[in-house]
Amino acid sequence: MADVTQREQSGDGYGDGDGNGNGNGNGNGYSHGDGYGHGDGHGDGDGGLRALAMRPVLRPGRWWAPTVGVLALIVAWGVAAWVVQYHRGLGSAGYNDHAFWAIYIADVVTFIGVSYGGAVVSAILRLTGAEWRAPLTRIAEGTAVVTVLIGGAFIFPHLGRPERILELIYRPNLSSPIFWDFVAVSTYAFASMVFFYLPLIPDLADAADRVTAAGRPRLGRLYRLVSWRWRATPAQRRILSGSVGLVAIMIIPLAVSVHSVLSWAFALTSRPWWHESIWAPYFVVAALYSGIALVIVIVALFRKLYGLQALIGERHFVRLGFILAPFGAAYLYLTLADFLPGGYVGDHGVAAVFSSVLVGRYAIGFWLFVVGGCIAPLLVIAIPRLRHTRQIVAAAVLVDLALWLKRMIMVVAPANYGRISGLFGSYHFTWISVSVTLAGVAAIPLLLLLLFRVVPILSVAEIEELAHAEQQVHIPSPAVIPAPTPVGVNTRRQPSDLLGRPATFDIAPETP
Amino acid sequence: MTPTPRPHPRPTARLAARLVARLAGLAGLTAAAGALILAGAGTGGGAAWAAAATPTVTTISVAPTPGKAPNLTLSATVTGDTATPVDFYVTTTLFGNPQLVPLGPATPAKGVATLTWTPTWTGNETFTAAVANPATGKIVTKAAASYTVTAATPGMSTAQANTPKPLATFGRGMVGFLLAIVFAIWATLLATLWRVSRGVAKHATT
Amino acid sequence: MSASEEPVRFTGIRRAEQNLVTGEDATAGCPSGDAGMPGSGSGCKLSRRSLLGGAAAVGAAAAASAAALEVFGGSAKPAAADTSSTAGSSSSGPAHQWAMVLDLRNCDGCKACTMACQQRHSLWPSQEWIKVYTMTTAAGGTYHMARPCQMCEDPPCLYVCPVGATFRTDEGLVLVDQDACIGCRTCMAACPYEARYFNWGDPKPAAKIPGMPRSPDWPVPQVKDTVGKCVWCADRLPKGELPACVAGCPMGVIYIGDLTTDVAINGLGNVVRLSEFIRDNDGVRFQEEYGTSPRVWYIPGHGQDLNSDSATA
Ligand code: SF4
């Protein structure tokens, strides 16, 4: 085992925690694939899959601790910056009366937004019975949980007086959109945790013995405790699949509500460009768009880190890209629909803000977003020659960066606009606000690495169940993993368990 | 940014208007304008007034306007010149020292000037009737009386100043509705967790 | 009955609990509960301190049971009980409904009001609670316009405040409890008049005045990382004193008045009947289109159009 991890480290240098780092390894991904689970000691029939799923828990590799250390340092630096900010006042983060909302609220929107991607990839694919989802769901759901927590945490630097936040609970004003943000985000966060936890039960029951045997008895006991004596009996399966389906259905409108209410924190004021009826769906689409992009990035990252290439292949990225593309197109369309009416009528406040965005001081950022965040990713997915893992992941990274930029502009431009004077103020980045934001970015891989240190990264039960439904497919054992033969795929369509119609996203597997 | 008190150039006309108004203790622009018009219009009006007998306000009396509660009728008896309007005031202490609130002018008829006023506050109030020299704005004669006002109506209702919000009831209903939904969602999630934990444990054996 | 003989202090700011969307008093909007205890029933803003826990908030409010909340103790007193009066009041309701009239015909843009305010409230120069804009008309003429807080009847800043730190007295003053404000700045986003100023760093130090602890009507010194705004010198009004800007305006532009007693006065001692003054001089309110129903009237007098002229700070 030791020499396997050695090889991985020297071969690819995964530990850099860079979401984009995936691109370089795609070609040789399978060549070291035969290393997984070697020396695992659990040579039973389908031990390969289980070993793969538990590897991050049991033997994440030598790169793990240094990577976590570096990420933790970045996060700690951000927290320290926040403490400094708290002592100096919000002005130290670049805020002023003409930029009263800026980077942190954009971060809140961005992080909570990307959370939706994880939830939707998992929930919608589950509801439509797309069986190729199986190896992705756990990572996607984990991403949803982690990012909604980070996004929620950005409320703290956003507030001038975070120590008073409990007032939201004991003296709330029910007419405030901010109160409803709080309600919606906490409800959604709870639901996404439930949605993460329920499908985990069979896997934890399954893995309890394994982790105990591997010398983590306390983890084994925890697994047993939270998996409620799961034996995969038919009655248990019925209960669980019903509950998972219910929560999957609930999480979709919940996420819609979160992003709508987030947009209403802006749209319920009378400021030009914030006061737009389109903003709620606009935010929802932006959340889906950036969220699916983040799922692509995270899946690519963890596929690389934990050698999941046998289960997650290019076809997964292509399909995720196919889901991503319509949202990109929809977002472009909504952007046009957002600007046209206000710009056409030309009410002086709206006209001033729009011209600052389209041709004025924010124009560079805005057109960067249009080209880099919408058009380029659409082209990558539209042109078959570009439609490969590396390019799709790069496009996804672009989407996330561009949408953060877009949200910055959406927040800052109207806030900068002086409604009586007609003059624009300005927001300046400071080391504090940048550090805190970067800490949030680093917290995503950090929390996911920690999360998959305690729970299996793959939804073993789901993969097996779907494979079982296919009857013929056998889970490749580690020693005989051929090159990219994806698991659980054939051309047969599986009827959706919930909607009773064929899976929508099922496409023919590409030939190796 | 200049230091606070500094001389301001004032247009003469404005200054004059203010002077007149201040000296007369008036600020109601109507009253001021009225005084100005009177002064200006007088075909030698000022001179005529000066030549005639000086007016004297001998008494002022306050009584409820019959059938028009809470209105009060203020009557001032004037002797001498009775062509010049009489200005009525009520004293307020709302902003510190007693100040005269102009209630309006009335021209005497048969030696009595009357004005109807709708009280805007209650209490024992001092009413004043005065005549000012239209040329100088100086009060030349006045009389005062106390009267206990027992009923009043607000001068400007705040509702009248409000933009109507017809959707308010809807908004209130919606908040309740939303809270109920949130409550239902939490209940469902918790119930799901409970159902899974109990159900799974219960059906551990087939 | 002069105020100087009979000083009346605010014993506590009267908080007319406001309802969403309308700004109606919760006591009027909520059928349940006694007059002093705004109910928590659906849609009514919860009374401050009336809820002790989040579970109680969600559960009790969802159950829409206002009566149950009385257990937690209401804080608001019946409005009439602590209504102070300086000029005698009509039998019911608050004695005063404060209002302002700004006679722009006389404003020469000297900013004496701004400075008087900043001095009284120990504000940094950028915190122009009353701010004088120089407006340019379409024809190129200029005039000056001071903008205090408009003390909106339907204050958007109040509706969006998540913790009720912004509240409205039953005399119509919108005030901020800086010891409760969480610094979310949503109110700054919502105010159409840009009347709110945040304390982005340490506030300007202020000498302590004995017997005058900081309160929403006397927000001095300001509190770091909370929002502040013009309060119309709410501590002075009950004492029959003029707000600093009114007293400080050498041109007598700013009138402070009372809708109820229909009296207004400026710093030069000119007393007018408020309704008549506004009516006869074609007083208008700024940016009526936002539906905020401001308590400030402007008398343009030179044909200015407040709502379309462009301004410079
Ligand atoms: S900044 Fe303070 S007063 Fe303004 S909305 Fe937030 S909590 Fe309320």
Ligand code: SF4
């Ligand atoms: S002017 Fe602004 S701060 Fe003042 S009450 Fe109206 S909305 Fe609130």
